[in-house]
Amino acid sequence: MRPRAHFPISSAVAFAPGLVDEWCLSKLSRLLNGAPVRLQLWNDESATPAMPPVATVLVKDRATLVRLLLRPALAFGEAYSAGRLVVKGDLVRLLEAVNRALAGRPYEPGARRVPATPTSAKDNVHVHYDLGNDFYRLWLDEAMVYTCAYFEHPTATLEEAQRAKLDYVCRKLRLTPGDRVIEAGCGWGALALHMATRYGVTVRAFNISDAQLRYARERAAREGLSDRVTFVDGDYRTIDGRCDVFVSIGMLEHVGPADYAIFGGVIDRVLEPRHGRGLLHFIGRDAPMEFNSWIARHIFPGAYAPTLGEVLPGVLESAHVSVVDVENLRPHYALTLRHWLNRFEDHQEPIRAMFDDAFVRTWRLYLASAQASFASGDLQLFQVSFGRRADTAQPWTRRDLYAAPFHGTM
């Protein structure tokens, strides 16, 4: 008598591949929990949802089908990149529909993150941000801002919305001429240069991406701002000196929660004890959750999108500051990503020439899945304003934030 197979597929495949495909297909369809998505196999077998489908996923071979059952998020992403799986219809709507159907369900988290060392942090950053300034220039706005924009109206252009974001952050920070600002993680330098130009402050901006630093320094020199804006090659742990204002846009996601108290300690150490104030802008969540395994492996190694409940005690209690204002700009990030994805698609050809087909598919899926995650509420975008409790210059209401149009958006 043959021993009973632990895993029915392997033995069953040998004598009845058709039955196994059917079993996998129905299992996969159940995993989707009613999401309006049609599944189709290489042999034209298909599973159609109860609701009219928003898109069809074509699985091109049996190995992919089986992997989708075992590690859905990782297998979907890798098969999409490799072309072993094709989406017919709107990719973003498909991903949104799946997010909504799976909301709050057990999912497939990435491997547990190890706290980043300065070296591993640099490696993680290198993978993503050092892909080449020419690549990012093709689909970001003209100021190269790679974080959530602020759309005063949904019809604003991406350029307007990114300028408004920079200015909105400056208003929340209540910059006044002569303020000393420290920026932790400065991308290609857009905010640092905007603050110096428009608000007459001096900025020391820290970054560990070589390509971004090179670009930012060149731009500062070209605009004659090198004396007022210093771009420092250094991890947030190396931040020193003293500042009136501390700002960090889209960097906290690369600080592991295990290091939040260290980050908060840095803020406490450098921020003026009496009138110091600041802002953190980061991708977050409603409840603690890791990025899925595909994002964790292929897009943002080591990254984590925290809840406010993790950031406030972890970072801001350690920094000895009061939370003054929190704003959730989630819909703005969904729209920002729509702009990025559209521009990315418009420049597929040069991007394919720089990299290859698989890269184009990988990045399309990343941008589309991020857009879907913000649209469905799996991800949030928080701006947290804070200040020393001794700061009495805080305005009486938030009305002034909205009193005037934003620089550059007229």
Add this chain to the structure above:
Amino acid sequence: MRPRAHFPISSAVAFAPGLVDEWCLSKLSRLLNGAPVRLQLWNDESATPAMPPVATVLVKDRATLVRLLLRPALAFGEAYSAGRLVVKGDLVRLLEAVNRALAGRPYEPGARRVPATPTSAKDNVHVHYDLGNDFYRLWLDEAMVYTCAYFEHPTATLEEAQRAKLDYVCRKLRLTPGDRVIEAGCGWGALALHMATRYGVTVRAFNISDAQLRYARERAAREGLSDRVTFVDGDYRTIDGRCDVFVSIGMLEHVGPADYAIFGGVIDRVLEPRHGRGLLHFIGRDAPMEFNSWIARHIFPGAYAPTLGEVLPGVLESAHVSVVDVENLRPHYALTLRHWLNRFEDHQEPIRAMFDDAFVRTWRLYLASAQASFASGDLQLFQVSFGRRADTAQPWTRRDLYAAPFHGTM
């Protein structure tokens, strides 16, 4: 040979009272950590701070002096109430100066709170809120709002600022006619009635203070709103039904952190899963800390002012909602309390006639210490707006919150 006394004072008092008084005075002075406060004893001995003093504390007997060293907060409050200690100069400035000097230092917390049962919650509430509507009417605004007001300008009257607060909360809640609102802890009913009158919603408002419920129901009947506003005698745990909007102003402080998940579960159970939204307004802190032992024993038994880092995971993650907006209105509460304290002082005579001298001093100290705590940043006032992630009606920016003047403030 006599055994060495464990506590030097008791034996020393017997032979050299003068030396002991001096020792206690200098010890007490050191406890103040440089606060600009002059200490004076019954025998005219005194300790004068380095900085010009904002006020003098006159300690009228040795027992009080010793108690001040052992349990400073409790002894100060009890001796002030009993008249065994007198403050010469500005009480609020004195308390503010002490708060500032002691910020972040070990302090004297109240006894550990036991999680409130429905019965103990009712007892705790009775002690404070059932002192008589006539008493509160003497020093609250005309609408009887006993929570932080919203001053569009610091020169607004308390009446204007309380009306503006009610309206500001309604705007943050995006009330539309026909909405079903649940209010947890409704005081004398001002918000519930404002929402029904100005926004055409129906309200079920829960409370466990008999005196407040009686007042609120009478007012609803008088204003012909009994069909649209129901005041329910019930603890938050008893809230049932279904609502579009959930609001709670100044009630969370009476829910112990151990019960936050229960409170969040109540919100989750009653709030519409698609478009539901809400707001929590509560006294909070930058870092976890109990109320001091005098407040805990004599003013707010069982109460706790939480950090955002306690409320967001505890209540709102359990409620399955996204944080949309957090605003810290700390300066507004300091100003609200200044108005209350001024009115309270203006009505000392009738209040003394209702109660007694000790009551007047107790409440003066409570209002003054609360004002000082908000002014110095020991206490914060948070308004947290939240919503279901499926709610897509959220406005694009916060600009509309500030677009029009508030009802009733013109």
